[in-house]
Amino acid sequence: MQLVFATNNPNKLHEVQSLIPSSITLLSLEDIGCYEDVPETQDTIKGNAxxxxxxxxxxxxYDCFADDTGLEVDALDGAPAGFSARYAGEQRNSEDNIQKLLENLKHSDNRKARFKTVIALELQGDQHQFTGICKGEITKNKSGTNGFGYDPIFKAEGYHKTFAELSLEEKNRIGHRGIAINQLVKFLNTL
Incomplete structure (x- = not known):
């Protein structure tokens, strides 16, 4: 089976390739000649996917799947959610997003948050969705160099390290994207 993963993010592509079985050939947007920005203008994580x-x-x-991931922070009424990549502006800069989030939480004792990934699969004329959620909290300071996005300030429940301090294997085992991808893979294995 051949599927396009609709992302221009090489970090996401690498993460997902490590989770997909070898029986599925994963194509990138570059592989299919798609070099434009794929629209991502919805208000929700599910809508963007x-x-x-x-x-x-x-x-x-092409049959394909796309994911959208957002960070939902309790003290910010669930924000930035569908705007996570654009939280500090259209430049989509992770460092700017982290600084804005930490600034917005500096007077809050409630650090609870969750990462949510929704995958939308377009396959043989049907659409399917898969959701992965990882609960945790926002740290007060950045820590770690692995991962991307908000990983240096997100600590999963039951862990003392941020996502950016975990190995890719550890993050995939407990993380939102890994959970959603595992649901996708289980579904694809039933075909």
């Missing part, structure tokens, strides 16, 4: 997968299926004709 569906929009990206639908765009690739309609424009390029």
């Amino acid at each position: 569906i929009q990206k997968a639908s765009y690739i299926k309609e424009k390029y004709g």
